[in-house]
Amino acid sequence: MLQLESFVVSIAEFFLICREKEPNFDNNRKKYVIPKYQREYKWTAEKVQTLISDINNRDKFLGNIILNKVSDYYEIVDGQQRITTILLILIALFNQNKIPNSEELSEEQRDILRYLYKDHHPVLLNESIGNYIDLVNNTITIQISDEDDIYYQKDTFATLYEIILTQLNTTDLRNFQNKLLDSEFLVLIGDTQGRQNNSIEEVFLDINFKSQLLDVADIFKGYCFKNYSSAYHDELKQHWTEVRKYTKQFEKIGYSESDKETCQYIYHYLLSRPETYRIPANLSIAGKHYLEDKQHTQTKQLLIDMASYGKHIMTLVDNLSKDNYMFEDLCSDADRYRTDRVNHQIIRRALGSIILNQNVQYYKFPIFMIVHYIMNKSVLKNAFTYEDLKKFVSNYYAYAFFFISNSKNKNKSSIDQTIFTELYKIDEGASANEVVHGIIRATQNLRRAYLDEYVQFNTFSSEKAYALYSLMDNYVARNNYIGNIYCSPEYNVEHLIAHDNGKLTIIWDEVDNIFSFSLKELLGSPDGKTYKATKYRKTTANYLIIPYGLNTDLGKKDIVKKIEIIREYYNWHRIDIPKHVETILSHIEQQPEYNSLKALKGTGKTEEEIKEAYKNFVNFYFSDEQQHILYERLQSALRSAFENH
Numbered sequence: 001m002l003q004l005e006s007f008v009v010s011i012a013e014f015f016l017i018c019r020e021k022e023p024n025f026d027n028n029r030k031k032y033v034i035p036k037y038q039r040e041y042k043w044t045a046e047k048v049q050t051l052i053s054d055i056n057n058r059d060k061f062l063g064n065i066i067l068n069k070v071s072d073y074y075e076i077v078d079g080q081q082r083i084t085t086i087l088l089i090l091i092a093l094f095n096q097n098k099i100p101n102s103e104e105l106s107e108e109q110r111d112i113l114r115y116l117y118k119d120h121h122p123v124l125l126n127e128s129i130g131n132y133i134d135l136v137n138n139t140i141t142i143q144i145s146d147e148d149d150i151y152y153q154k155d156t157f158a159t160l161y162e163i164i165l166t167q168l169n170t171t172d173l174r175n176f177q178n179k180l181l182d183s184e185f186l187v188l189i190g191d192t193q194g195r196q197n198n199s200i201e202e203v204f205l206d207i208n209f210k211s212q213l214l215d216v217a218d219i220f221k222g223y224c225f226k227n228y229s230s231a232y233h234d235e236l237k238q239h240w241t242e243v244r245k246y247t248k249q250f251e252k253i254g255y256s257e258s259d260k261e262t263c264q265y266i267y268h269y270l271l272s273r274p275e276t277y278r279i280p281a282n283l284s285i286a287g288k289h290y291l292e293d294k295q296h297t298q299t300k301q302l303l304i305d306m307a308s309y310g311k312h313i314m315t316l317v318d319n320l321s322k323d324n325y326m327f328e329d330l331c332s333d334a335d336r337y338r339t340d341r342v343n344h345q346i347i348r349r350a351l352g353s354i355i356l357n358q359n360v361q362y363y364k365f366p367i368f369m370i371v372h373y374i375m376n377k378s379v380l381k382n383a384f385t386y387e388d389l390k391k392f393v394s395n396y397y398a399y400a401f402f403f404i405s406n407s408k409n410k411n412k413s414s415i416d417q418t419i420f421t422e423l424y425k426i427d428e429g430a431s432a433n434e435v436v437h438g439i440i441r442a443t444q445n446l447r448r449a450y451l452d453e454y455v456q457f458n459t460f461s462s463e464k465a466y467a468l469y470s471l472m473d474n475y476v477a478r479n480n481y482i483g484n485i486y487c488s489p490e491y492n493v494e495h496l497i498a499h500d501n502g503k504l505t506i507i508w509d510e511v512d513n514i515f516s517f518s519l520k521e522l523l524g525s526p527d528g529k530t531y532k533a534t535k536y537r538k539t540t541a542n543y544l545i546i547p548y549g550l551n552t553d554l555g556k557k558d559i560v561k562k563i564e565i566i567r568e569y570y571n572w573h574r575i576d577i578p579k580h581v582e583t584i585l586s587h588i589e590q591q592p593e594y595n596s597l598k599a600l601k602g603t604g605k606t607e608e609e610i611k612e613a614y615k616n617f618v619n620f621y622f623s624d625e626q627q628h629i630l631y632e633r634l635q636s637a638l639r640s641a642f643e644n645h
Contacts, residue, residue, distance in 0.1 A: 005189040011062070011086060012181040015115035015123055017074075024189070030118050031073045034080045036127035037240040039217060040151035040248065041084050045163050048085055052167045056176050060183045062086075069191040073125075079185070080126075085160070086180070087124050090115055091133070091140045092164045093177055103137040112177070116140070129153055150241075151248045216283060217247070217263035223291035227299040239303040246310025253317060254358035264361070269306055271412055272365040274424050278412065312375040313355075313368050320352045330374050331386045340386075347390060349485035350397040353467065362412060363403040366419035367396055370439060373423060383432035388440060394481035395443040398642075401467040402450035405457060418442040444480070451642060456631040460540045462493055469545045472638045473578035477645040492551035494544040496584070497618060498537035499556055508610055509561045510601050516556070517607070522615050536622045541630050544581050559617070560598045563588065579637045587630050593617040 007024045017025050017032075054060050065079035076083060090112055097108035105113070116123060122133045130148035134141045142161060144154040168176070221240060228236045247255075247265040255264040270276040270283065276290065283290045291299060319325040326344060328334045337343070354367060370392075374381045408414070422438030430438075457464055466486045474484040498504050504519035523532040536542060550569045554562050563585055570577045577585075588594050597613045620626060 005187075007187055008184050009187055010181060011183050011185070012115065014065070014185055014187065015086075015090070017118065017123065024187075026069065029069070029073050030123075031121065032067070032076055032083070032124050033070070033073045034076050034084070034124070034126040034128070035237060036150065037221075037237040037244065038076070038080055038128070039244065040128060040153045041081065041126075041156055042153075043081050043085055043156075043160060045160065048160050048163055049167060051082075051085060052089070052164065052171075052176075055179050055183055056171060058179070060179075062183050062185055065185045065187045067187060067189045069189065074189070077190075083124065084126070087116070088142075088157070088161050089164055089168075089180065091142070092161065092168055093173060093180075094140050096165070096168055096173055098138045105138050108174070108177075109138060115181075129157075132157075150245055152251075215263065216281070217266060219289065220263070220266055220283060220291065223289055223294075224299055224303065227291060227294050228296055232296065236300075236303075239300065239307060242307035243303055243310070246307060246314060249314050250310065252314075253356055253364075254361060265310065266306070268361065268365060269309055271415060272369045272420065274420065277415075277417065277420075308376060309368070309372045312372045315375070316351070316371055317355060320348050320355070327386070327389060330371070330381065331384055331389050332382045333385050337386045343390065346482060346485050347393050349487055350393050350482065353485070354393075354397060354400045357400075357404070360404050362415050363400050365415055366423070369420065370423055373426065377426065379432045380426055380435065383436045388436055390481040392440050392443055394475070395440070395447045397467075397482060397485075398447045398471055398475070399443060399450055401464070401471060402447070402454050405455075405464065406450070406453060416446055418446065447642070451639065454635070454638070456540070456635045456638075458540055458627065458631065460538055460543050465493070465540070465543060465545055466491075468638070469578065469580045472580050472634070472641055475641040477642060480645060486545050489548060491545050492548050494546050494551050494554060495537065495542060496544055496562065497542050497559060497621065498533050504533045504537065505556050506558055506614070507556045508558050508607075508614075513604070515607055517611055517614075519618070522611055523618065532619070532622075536618065539622065539627065540634075541584070541622065541627055544584060545578075546581065558614070559588070559594070560601060579641070580634065583633050583637045584630065587626075587633060588621065591617070591620060591626070593620040 005024055007019075007022065009019060009024075013019050017029065018027070019025055051062075062082055063079065065083065066077040068075040068077050094109050094112045094116065097106050097112070099106045116133070117135075122131065126132065128148075128151050129144045132142055132144045132148075134143045142157055144157060146154075224236060224240060225233065243266075247263060250265045255268070267279075267281060267283065270279050270290065279285065279290065291302075294302070315329070319329075323345075325348065326334050326338055327347065331337075351367075355364060357364075374384055403414070419439055419442045422435060422442045425438065426432065426435045457468075466488075470482065470484065470486045473486075474482050476483045498519055499506070503521070505516050506519055507516045508514065519533040523536075544566075546566070547569075550566065553565055553569070557565070566581065566585065567577070570581075593613075593616050597610075597617045600610055600613055
């Protein structure tokens with residue numbers, strides 16, 4: 001059984017690593033170390049403000065601190081968030097007490113310095129950010145280099161330090177400092193050096209697990225250390241540091257890891273594995289943690305693969321931003337298509353839109369695991385051709401759009417297993433060619449199934465519109481892949497009827513009769529709250545995705561002139577009018593109110609007559625009945641792109 005020392009210390013005693021009355025600290029240990037396998041500093045502004053307020057109002061017990069004796073220092077097992085915050089407060093107090101226009105230390109600064117430095121070295125070292133405390137003359141700065149910032153903590157430190165300074169500006173510094181230093185920790189110290197089992201992390205779990213003081217990542221880490229004998233802890237720490245690194249990097253693609261939320265990186269990885277499919281968010285099945293009975297070898301292999309998974313996905317993310325990326329790490333015959341730069345760009349855009357979406361995650365899992373398997377298993381990469389890649393990505397892009405468009409797809413029950421089923425056949429002895437064809441077939445089936453459930457969205461979203469019209473206009477059914485992905489700045493959103501300007505100005509454009517009017521004023525505000533024109537502007541029927549140059553030509557011109565310019569543009573360039581453009585324009589041209597408006601061109605009618613006709617057209621076009629008809633036509637145009645494929 002691991003023996004723990006436990007004692008209560010003041011904050012002053014803790015940072016001095018010394019107790020005069022009851023010397024429980026080892027005088028040979030001169031510092032505390034936050035190991036880099038620990039989680040990053042991630043306290044919120046609210047937590048920092050609450051801590052300062054509580055200390056300011058009364059002496060406060062600040063909870064438990066768990067330490068482990070390692071070499072010549074104490075390793076912080078639990079409590080690093082609070083300790084780091086108090087360190088930042090001490091730094092702020094030091095800087096607030098400096099003598100103006102002097103490089104000499106004030107008496108107050110010399111007092112505080114005792115708690116920050118021991119034997120001329122910082123008393124707290126954080127291995128994940130290096131030596132970040134810099135004392136120059138009478139000022140301490142927090143210097144975190146990009147190279148040392150492996151968990152991207154620099155901004156958090158800077159932000160919270162500024163919050164601390166703001167809080168202290170309204171505080172009696174001397175009184176607050178005394179209360180802070182008199183506040184207390186309960187310190188628990190273990191000594192695992194030379195032990196083969198019963199790690200300090202096991203005690204950490206016993207203290208915190210049942211009371212749910214830890215988040216999922218902490219509990220997972222605790223079980224990892226429990227499953228490793230202490231002789232292999234250095235090895236484990238390396239593996240855990242790698243997992244933590246990619247946990248942070250996955251925030252780039254929408255993964256979160258807040259205090260109240262599971263570590264999505266770990267959780268979502270396990271949700272993608274056949275043996276843990278549907279695992280609960282707390283990673284416990286029937287009250288038993290997933291890692292509880294795992295052996296050293298099993299835990300090690302899990303961590304290695306989990307880190308490798310993160311490395312492969314982030315490698316792809318980084319590569320997608322490079323114009324010269326040719327998918328060499330995914331396709332066996334990539335070199336043959338080195339000059340096919342147009343399709344390379346299309347695939348990069350499609351993959352980027354799938355992976356980088358910040359709001360929805362569950363549809364990404366299969367593509368993540370496929371990328372991981374291809375990069376990890378040469379036999380699968382050797383079977384995966386460039387044509388396979390185009391078909392797979394094109395169909396996955398369509399599936400992803402339909403998935404996101406369905407409001408029901410918000411939880412893990414929507415995770416599809418058919419692609420996983422095909423992928424994991426490689427582990428069961430299936431041939432690589434069979435697996436690749438199975439993956440593509442499963443993706444096509446997903447695209448078909450989700451297309452059947454697709455309902456055209458009425459409220460405009462540029463992200464959805466770019467994807468929808470890319471599919472509608474550019475999917476090449478005979479080849480089973482997409483021919484173009486609309487992307488800004490090559491393409492723009494055109495406000496067809498109601499423009500994106502303050503008064504929604506329209507310019508009526510005809511020979512010898514050019515004038516402007518406000519659509520807002522024309523349509524009014526019948527409910528006293530929202531202009532009709534403002535409401536119309538937000539509907540999908542008000543938008544096209546068109547080339548940048550064409551968008552510039554249209555400006556604020558009236559709808560009749562716009563349609564004329566659009567048709568002339570595509571005719572001049574000998575390009576077929578895109579399906580969504582043709583669908584919307586044809587729908588407008590079939591309306592009697594539009595034709596009545598068009599007929600006024602060149603007739604010399606008064607401004608009031610033209611404005612009245614314009615008003616009738618706009619209200620008719622945006623009526624519920626006409627919107628319903630248009631959305632059905634758009635949906636039909638989308639389905640025709642995939643007809644019989």
